Amino acid sequence: MDPLSSSDPARLASEQRRLRLQVLGLNTVEAEATFDRIARLAASFTQSPLAMVNFINDERQMFRGMYVPSGSPDDKVSPESGGIAFDLSNLSREAPGDYGFCPHVVAQGSQLALDDVFDYPRFKGNPLVNDLGVRSYLGTPLRDNTGMILGTVCVADMKPRTWDRGLREGMQELTETLLSDFKLRDSLLAQQQELFAVFDGAPFPIMLTEGPDHLLRYANGKQGSAFGLVPQFSPGRHVLPGLEAIGVFGAMDDAFHTGQAATLARASIQTYDSHTLQDFNFLCTPVRTSPAAPISGVLTVAMNTTGQDFAGSEQRAFAANVQERFERLGAGGLPGGMPGQRAESAGYRG
Structure with a gap:
């Protein structure tokens, strides 16, 4: 028993x-x-x-x-x-x-x-x-x-x-x-809340996943409105089949297993907030819970490039700032926990 x-x-x-x-x-x-x-x-x-x-x-x-x-x-x-x-x-x-x-x-x-x-x-x-x-x-x-x-x-x-x-x-x-390790993780969780305030106000989708199965740890509002709301800690490639179909999770696999940022350019998908196909560049960056720890997840930023030859300078600057701040927090011993949104599951269109 x-x-x-x-x-x-x-x-x-x-x-x-x-x-x-x-x-x-x-x-x-x-x-x-x-x-x-x-x-x-x-x-x-x-x-x-x-x-x-x-x-x-x-x-x-x-x-x-x-x-x-x-x-x-x-x-x-x-x-x-x-x-x-x-x-x-x-x-x-x-x-x-x-x-x-x-x-x-x-x-x-x-x-x-x-x-x-x-x-x-x-x-x-x-x-x-x-x-x-x-x-x-x-x-x-x-x-x-x-x-x-x-x-x-x-x-x-x-x-x-x-x-x-x-x-x-x-x-x-x-x-x-080991109590000191747990206290550090909780302390940095509090610091993450300030960083997520930046994420929540981002003009394009951001999500953070955990592990090789890409369990969804955090998604900002734009991620939900564009690609659908899913339960926290659900396996991303199963609950977000639209992103899987265009190769986003393949790029995330590359980032997780190689430890290097991966980019998926000009991927087309019909989003929930648009009636036409939209083009996105996806930037996938591996993250760690601490400098000595193995890669724990992937931070993915999606930039809408529809009708543009390249991502707008404002979007690129914001994405770079998000990555820099996230990595700076990680260099101090980033805990793996990412309080994120929990919502009813939603399917994909297209």
């Missing part, structure tokens, strides 16, 4: 956690240097071969921080230790929502220490034991600056061992060091 969805309150908590992760830009599986460092410190401090910073939404677990040992699986345990040799070199950074022991930590809201999984009938048959050979586990709830549990910081070993008080308290203190 999934410990995170066994009751209505649990399901509500899972949904709230997913929304919070989306706002913070943490609802994806991409590795992040800050979390990998915490995982490495946890493994070193506890002398464990496996450590993770695990964020859990209502569907899956995302190991944005991970430490696994190098070397062959035969080096990890000895026969007399009671453990089993497993190769962890290709361990995935995501898992189903009910996999392993971390969901139990989140559900109970407190630290879970298992000296020997085989001593606990409740956990002995967990797939983590069969898949990875885990025999002992220590997981600590990962709370943000609002007190919400977002996941865990955990360590595991392939042999039975005792998690003494010093190790448990040390893991708690290490987990709490």
